[in-house]
Amino acid sequence: MAFRARHLLGIEHLAPEDIRTVLDLAERYVELNRRTVKRTDALAGMTQINMFFENSTRTQASFELAGKRLGADVMNMAVAQSSVKKGETLIDTAMTLNAMHPDLLVVRHGNSGAVNLLAEKVNCAVLNAGDGKHEHPTQALLDALTIRRAKGRLQRLTVAICGDIAHSRVARSNLILLGKMENRVRLIAPPTLMPAGVAEFGCEVFDDMRAGLEGADVVMMLRLQKERMDGGFIPSEREYFHRYGLDAEKLSYAKEDAIVMHPGPMNRGVEIDGTLADDINRSVIQDQVEMGVAVRMACMDLLAQNLRAERGRAATEGTYV
Amino acid sequence: MTLFFENARLIDPETLTQKLGNVIVDGDRIAAIGEMAAPGDAEIIECHGKCLAPGIVDWGVKIGEPGERHRESFRSAGLAAAAGGVTTIIARPDTNPAIDTPEILEFVTRRAQESAPVRIRHMAALTKARAGREMTEIGFLQDAGAVAFSDCEHVTADTKVLSRAFSYARSLDALVICHPQDPGLSKGAAVTSGKFASLRGLPGVSPMAERMGLDRDMGLVEMTGARYHADQVTCARTLPALERAKTNGLDVTAGISIHHLTLNEFDVGDYRTFFKLTPPLRPETDRMAMVEAVASGLIDVICSMHTPADEESKRLPFEEAASGAVALETFLPAAMRLYHAGALSLPQLFRAMSLNPAKRLGLPQGRLAEGAPADLVLFDPDAPFLLDRFKLHSKSKNTPFDGQRMEGKVLATFVAGVQVYRAGQ
Numbered sequence: 001m002a003f004r005a006r007h008l009l010g011i012e013h014l015a016p017e018d019i020r021t022v023l024d025l026a027e028r029y030v031e032l033n034r035r036t037v038k039r040t041d042a043l044a045g046m047t048q049i050n051m052f053f054e055n056s057t058r059t060q061a062s063f064e065l066a067g068k069r070l071g072a073d074v075m076n077m078a079v080a081q082s083s084v085k086k087g088e089t090l091i092d093t094a095m096t097l098n099a100m101h102p103d104l105l106v107v108r109h110g111n112s113g114a115v116n117l118l119a120e121k122v123n124c125a126v127l128n129a130g131d132g133k134h135e136h137p138t139q140a141l142l143d144a145l146t147i148r149r150a151k152g153r154l155q156r157l158t159v160a161i162c163g164d165i166a167h168s169r170v171a172r173s174n175l176i177l178l179g180k181m182e183n184r185v186r187l188i189a190p191p192t193l194m195p196a197g198v199a200e201f202g203c204e205v206f207d208d209m210r211a212g213l214e215g216a217d218v219v220m221m222l223r224l225q226k227e228r229m230d231g232g233f234i235p236s237e238r239e240y241f242h243r244y245g246l247d248a249e250k251l252s253y254a255k256e257d258a259i260v261m262h263p264g265p266m267n268r269g270v271e272i273d274g275t276l277a278d279d280i281n282r283s284v285i286q287d288q289v290e291m292g293v294a295v296r297m298a299c300m301d302l303l304a305q306n307l308r309a310e311r312g313r314a315a316t317e318g319t320y321v
Numbered sequence: 322m323t324l325f326f327e328n329a330r331l332i333d334p335e336t337l338t339q340k341l342g343n344v345i346v347d348g349d350r351i352a353a354i355g356e357m358a359a360p361g362d363a364e365i366i367e368c369h370g371k372c373l374a375p376g377i378v379d380w381g382v383k384i385g386e387p388g389e390r391h392r393e394s395f396r397s398a399g400l401a402a403a404a405g406g407v408t409t410i411i412a413r414p415d416t417n418p419a420i421d422t423p424e425i426l427e428f429v430t431r432r433a434q435e436s437a438p439v440r441i442r443h444m445a446a447l448t449k450a451r452a453g454r455e456m457t458e459i460g461f462l463q464d465a466g467a468v469a470f471s472d473c474e475h476v477t478a479d480t481k482v483l484s485r486a487f488s489y490a491r492s493l494d495a496l497v498i499c500h501p502q503d504p505g506l507s508k509g510a511a512v513t514s515g516k517f518a519s520l521r522g523l524p525g526v527s528p529m530a531e532r533m534g535l536d537r538d539m540g541l542v543e544m545t546g547a548r549y550h551a552d553q554v555t556c557a558r559t560l561p562a563l564e565r566a567k568t569n570g571l572d573v574t575a576g577i578s579i580h581h582l583t584l585n586e587f588d589v590g591d592y593r594t595f596f597k598l599t600p601p602l603r604p605e606t607d608r609m610a611m612v613e614a615v616a617s618g619l620i621d622v623i624c625s626m627h628t629p630a631d632e633e634s635k636r637l638p639f640e641e642a643a644s645g646a647v648a649l650e651t652f653l654p655a656a657m658r659l660y661h662a663g664a665l666s667l668p669q670l671f672r673a674m675s676l677n678p679a680k681r682l683g684l685p686q687g688r689l690a691e692g693a694p695a696d697l698v699l700f701d702p703d704a705p706f707l708l709d710r711f712k713l714h715s716k717s718k719n720t721p722f723d724g725q726r727m728e729g730k731v732l733a734t735f736v737a738g739v740q741v742y743r744a745g746q
Contacts, residue, residue, distance in 0.1 A: 012520075089637065090637065111639070111641060112639065116592055169522060172519075195519035197514070197516030201520075
């Protein structure tokens with residue numbers, strides 16, 4: 001079996017085989033999550049701590065639910081409000097938690113690379129729940145599972161990623177994952193929201209949305225990350241919606257059966273038309289949320305298996321659904 | 322006291338030659354160079370064909386006095402310099418408080434003299450508190466011994482303030498040193514923009530910011546006639562602007578740090594903060610262009626840009642971590658990488674590390690010639706070693722070369738005819 005990593009810090013270090021392993025296991029958790037009794041004991045007795053240095057409702061809830069359904073003891077540290085405000089450094093916070101012997105640490109932080117730094121200092125498995133503008137691996141994996149289920153495959157697809165690419169860790173992780181799985185990726189954004197050097201990533205770059213959407217199988221919209229901007233990236237939200245907001249007219253340039261995705265939370269009327277977001281024939285946004293829990297369960301299950309193996313216990317003890 | 326260096330490979334940066342020979346040092350001066358025999362009363366130093374060069378004049382060393390002595394003191398910097406073959410430190414004024422009055426300058430001059438085994442000269446701030454609003458007392462500071470005027474990496478955005486400081490400095494024939502960087506474009510940047518920055522999700526600055534910074538400064542130099550030195554020119558795109566300024570007869574020189582000549586942006590790897598520098602490390606193509614520019618003489622000076630940072634300020638997420646690296650002691654071994662790569666000859670290296678900085682600052686050092694000060698470094702360019710940062714003399718250990726294989730060891734360092742360092746001691 002693939003996926004031998006100690007931590008899940010990004011998609012960059014995963015092989016295609018690792019990605020398939022996560023998605024296959026996640027499929028089984030999708031089934032479990034649809035039952036009335038959703039509980040398994042894959043993480044029984046283990047402690048999971050969620051450390052969100054940036055506020056998050058959806059991702060934190062998804063990780064919490066995933067941990068609880070796997071039988072872990074889950075704790076949410078409200079770090080955004082507490083010790084950091086008193087001047088404690090990231091490493092000290094991590095060391096303090098480490099002394100309490102957690103098994104899984106789920107971390108979100110506002111600085112790129114902060115989760116890598118933390119992972120060097122603790123002896124449990126670290127799961128990156130988003131670091132700055134760097135990576136958000138579980139988001140890319142849940143998007144991949146959503147695409148695979150909707151399209152029946154995860155290769156040779158044309159995927160258009162549109163919007164605020166520059167400030168988006170979701171875009172980076174998706175770009176890397178989709179590339180590894182041999183898809184054609186297009187990035188669509190105004191030049192001010194396009195990171196430098198992206199053309200060298202092996203994707204096509206567009207500033208005209210209609211041209212970029214032409215013939216796409218998947219349209220992935222991104223949220224305009226107003227909180228990460230320090231002013232003046234776009235002239236106004238209404239002009240942005242006019243040129244880069246997804247509506248039925250622009251979507252008509254994509255394939256007839258193209259699916260519409262959004263990592264949430266959505267700014268309706270800024271990057272996506274509300275009616276389109278709710279169109280059950282095109283939008284898979286709710287599926288993404290559902291897949292999120294299953295994918296996070298799969299990731300944590302695999303990391304826990306590796307942790308057990310590393311700690312010298314029987315690697316097969318209570319791991320499967 | 323007479324010293325006789327026997328059978329040394331003499332590195333002469335003035336004639337760009339090297340040959341085997343002997344050197345007689347009488348007192349604090351070089352008395353003779355050639356094939357002659359040892360005078361009767363001389364202490365003989367057998368060099369076994371190793372290299373003897375004028376000691377390094379390291380322009381732009383940050384020392385934490387006053388204000389941040391836990392990072393580096395005159396004593397620790399002086400010891401590191403001696404161990405690195407640096408015989409003259411040109412200290413930066415970006416201390417806390419900044420060296421912007423003759424009183425502070427006199428204080429640090431005295432502290433340096435009592436504590437350090439090597440020569441230390443000081444630059445003073447160009448504007449008060451390096452804030453870019455009012456010029457300092459350039460005349461008084463010059464009288465108190467300031468060799469040049471710089472606000473270090475602070476770029477004065479107000480060109481009116483800067484033009485006044487430039488023209489006032491010109492009236493005193495004072496050298497001004499600026500950090501060519503457009504302050505708007507470079508705001509908040511941690512790395513050079515491009516594929517690597519985007520992959521790592523780090524805020525980047527376009528290399529164009531450096532060129533725009535130099536272009537602006539060249540306009541002011543043309544306007545005021547100031548004597549100008551760019552502390553670090555690190556991008557290929559900046560070179561044509563520098564060349565044009567020199568061709569047009571402006572009194573302009575430029576430097577670069579040894580790190581920008583030996584490392585590139587990929588060395589940052591997975592957010593290694595010891596590789597976070599100001600300006601940030603550049604792509605390999607830029608590094609290669611810079612090495613060529615040093616070889617051709619377009620870039621005049623190589624410096625260490627020694628910037629001590631304590632562990633806490635580096636153990637942070639990359640964007641928040643302190644910028645800069647210590648380099649006094651690793652300067653010469655790092656420079657040997659360029660020699661072993663065949664990019665620069667030893668005389669070319671010492672032209673940029675010793676001769677040119679001394680000449681530009683009006684100091685008599687930097688030459689291997691009769692009558693020159695006996696500031697010398699004896700080194701073996703081929704001796705290999707593994708760098709252990711905890712063995713460095715600096716109080717701060719933030720070197721990007723930790724754990725790396727290096728070639729080039731300083732065997733002995735002499736300042737004014739007095740031995741201040743011997744390997745193994």
